[in-house]
Amino acid sequence: MYSIQLTTPFQLESGEQIENLEIGFNIYGKLNPARDNVVWVCHALTANSDVFSWWEGLFGENKLFNAEDHFIVCVNALGSCYGTTGPNSPSINKRPLLDEFPFITTRDMARINEELRFILGIEKIALLIGASLGGQQALEWAIQAPNLHEKLALIATNARHSAYGIAFNESQRLAIFSDPTYGNGRIDGGRQGLIAARSIAMLSYRTYSSYVKTQTNPGNHVVESFLASSYQEYQGRKLADRFSAYSYVTLSRAMDAHNVGRNRESVEAALSSITPKTLVVGITTDQLFPVSEQRFLAKHIGNASYAEIQSEYGHDGFLIEYNQLEKLLDAFLTNQPPENYSEVIQNNQTQFKLVK
Secondary structure, X not given: OEEEEOOOOEEOOOOOEEOOOEEEEEEEOOOOOOOOOEEEEEOOOOOOOOHHHHOOOOEOOOOOXXXXXXXXXXEOOOOOOOOOOOOOOEOOOOOEOHHHOOOOOHHHHHHHHHHHHHHHOOOOEEEEEEEOHHHHHHHHHHHHOOOOEEEEEEEOOOOEOOHHHHHHHHHHHHHHHOOOOOOOOOOOOOHHHHHHHHHHHHHHHOXXXXXXXXXXXXXXXXXXXXXXXXXXXXXHHHHHOOOOHHHHHHXXXXXXXXXXXXXXXXXHHHHHOOOOEEEEEEEOOOOOOOHHHHHHHHHHOOOEEEEEEOOOOHHHHHHHOHHHHHHHHXXXXXXXXXXXXXXXXXXXXXXXXXXX
């Protein structure tokens, strides 16, 4: 991972400033002579800039996006705990701000990407791609810099976070706040609360059918331990071992505040200002970011096509159904006619249509 530090204070949308802001990021591959092979990734809530590790179905050696053909950039999100300034980073007085870290938005996150792009001297991005919170950041960046990106891929994301999504996030934060170790200067505080929060989140990321299929106890015996119970605890502890409760609160609040229409004419007008050729992908079983939200994006972005992929895994389908995503993205990048995309997908019943 690389890191750079801004020399001037970074102004947040809230009006507060962050001094000595550090940007952590990963780069893979090299710019080609034409400098037209840049793929820029915005990551989701608890991911990081090492996109080859968490989106390995799409990124890596011999994958659709590889270091031989592409110059791939991914920035650690502002407020996270993997390199870019966040709640656990030392402040000016060397003490992490933790629960006193300033409120940030997806608009601020997008501007961090723009700061790095300017520093790296990149004048054109062939593809900007993001899913979930990453897609929210990508949308904001595409609105802020309408002529920068050649193509835009938005997966399982939205123009404004829903009341349903906010309710799920608040339930997770309540679990964290109920942990007495959260705050009070404890840099490792909130671990048990984060375990509970992740357990709540998993219910929004997956589906009834996926739990029944993978977490049902075999047989009809009376038991005291259930696969579904141990799975929830495992997922919670797995996250708590690598993530910060303070970053979780910070990033989930940023997600809640996501609204591309804020202080602009309207959501629809903001989306209509996006100029890159755009692919919007929904997941049929996604209850957290339902396909109605992606259909809305595709309807109001001027040069957008819309696809739905089939999955039993709900919102997490963007991490699991990489075969479907790879074929869609490859067809999109090679400029195949949208009406033919369903043939590219072959037998998986993916629906694809041009909405304009």
